[in-house]
Amino acid sequence: MECYNICMKQSITITLNAWIICGVLLLANLITIGLWRPWSGVASNARTIVITGTSTIESEPDQYVFTPYYQKDGTDKAAVNTEFSNLSKTIVAKLKALGLKDSAIKVDVNLYDYGVYGSISSSEPESNAVATMTLTITVRDKDLAQEVQDYLVTTLPSGSITPQISFSSAKQKVLETQARNEALKDAKSKAEASVKELGARLGRVVAVSDITSGGITPMPWMVKSGEAVSNSSNGSDTSTSYAIQPGLNNFDFQIQVTYEIN
Numbered sequence: 001m002e003c004y005n006i007c008m009k010q011s012i013t014i015t016l017n018a019w020i021i022c023g024v025l026l027l028a029n030l031i032t033i034g035l036w037r038p039w040s041g042v043a044s045n046a047r048t049i050v051i052t053g054t055s056t057i058e059s060e061p062d063q064y065v066f067t068p069y070y071q072k073d074g075t076d077k078a079a080v081n082t083e084f085s086n087l088s089k090t091i092v093a094k095l096k097a098l099g100l101k102d103s104a105i106k107v108d109v110n111l112y113d114y115g116v117y118g119s120i121s122s123s124e125p126e127s128n129a130v131a132t133m134t135l136t137i138t139v140r141d142k143d144l145a146q147e148v149q150d151y152l153v154t155t156l157p158s159g160s161i162t163p164q165i166s167f168s169s170a171k172q173k174v175l176e177t178q179a180r181n182e183a184l185k186d187a188k189s190k191a192e193a194s195v196k197e198l199g200a201r202l203g204r205v206v207a208v209s210d211i212t213s214g215g216i217t218p219m220p221w222m223v224k225s226g227e228a229v230s231n232s233s234n235g236s237d238t239s240t241s242y243a244i245q246p247g248l249n250n251f252d253f254q255i256q257v258t259y260e261i262n
Contacts, residue, residue, distance in 0.1 A: 047261045048206055049194060053187025055179045057251045063168040064145035064244065066137040068157030077113050077129035084109060084131045091155060095137065098147050106136040140168060146244045153241045165246050172251070179253035180210070187257040195261050203260030211254035 070087065074080045088107050095105055114128045135157075139145040145163055153161055167175065195202045 047200075048258050049191060049261050050256060050258050051187045051191045051194070052211065053183035053185070053190065053255045053257060055182035055186060055253050057175055057179050057182070057253075058248045059167070059171070059175060059251060061165045061167050061246050061249045062140060062171050063166050064139040064142070064148075064163035064246075065166070066139070066145075066148060066152060066163045067134065067160055068152055068155070069132060069134040069159045070155075070157050071130065071132045073130040075128060077111065080129040080131050081111055084111075084133055087155075088133055091135065091152075094151055095148065098151065099144055100137065100139070100148070104138045108134045108136075139163070142244060142246060149244060150241045162242055163244065165244075165249075167249060167251065175251040176253065179251055180255060183253045183255040184208075184257070187255060191257070191259050195259075198261070201262040203262050205257060206260055207256075207258040209256050211256055212252070 070084070072080050072084055072087075088109065092105055092107065096102075109131065110133075111129065111131045114130070137148060137152075139148055149162065192202055
């Protein structure tokens with residue numbers, strides 16, 4: 001009988017200890033959740049206002065991209081290929097002599113052999129070999145860009161002679177930082193004015209998201225091969241170049257900010 005009582009006491013003690021441990025763990029979890037407060041982001045009944053802030057920064061573009069292209073056709077594929085190879089080597093060598101690095105010059109060449117059928121698009125009905133070459137030349141200096149344009153005109157390319165003028169990636173990052181700060185200020189100013197009219201007080205920022213950023217890139221003036229000015233002194237045709245004038249481009253930015261209102 002005494003042994004039975006002792007065993008019962010041990011069983012009750014073990015059971016009570018298990019309940020105490022469970023209670024302690026439950027209490028600890030409740031305290032952790034209370035401190036964490038995952039529901040405290042935005043209350044379901046919180047009042048908010050969404051404002052779009054905008055900004056525009058004017059700045060001189062710093063990138064000049066030329067994209068002239070050339071086309072040759074004939075009856076001999078090897079001859080056309082050799083002619084284009086020599087042309088590309090000559091142009092690239094001259095561009096490097098002006099101060100451009102390899103990374104600033106990209107050459108894309110395509111050669112088509114139409115066989116006995118000939119090329120429908122060729123100016124020569126019997127031509128069966130047509131080659132096209134496109135250059136992409138990126139310049140970061142206005143004076144050098146002018147020199148590049150003056151030289152390219154002498155090669156009589158088709159397509160664009162003047163460059164596409166825009167912001168470089170590096171400058172866009174700088175402008176984006178400035179524009180975002182201005183847009184945030186604009187959003188806060190609008191929010192404060194709005195809640196004042198509503199008879200409320202502006203609370204904390206709940207969310208921020210970029211909407212758009214960037215600017216308008218002027219399109220180049222298209223001057224095609226063969227569009228030359230007449231030289232009255234010798235009666236010949238000579239190519240003409242134009243003054244490069246970058247002017248100012250706009251960098252626009254929009255940001256959306258959500259505020260709590262009290």
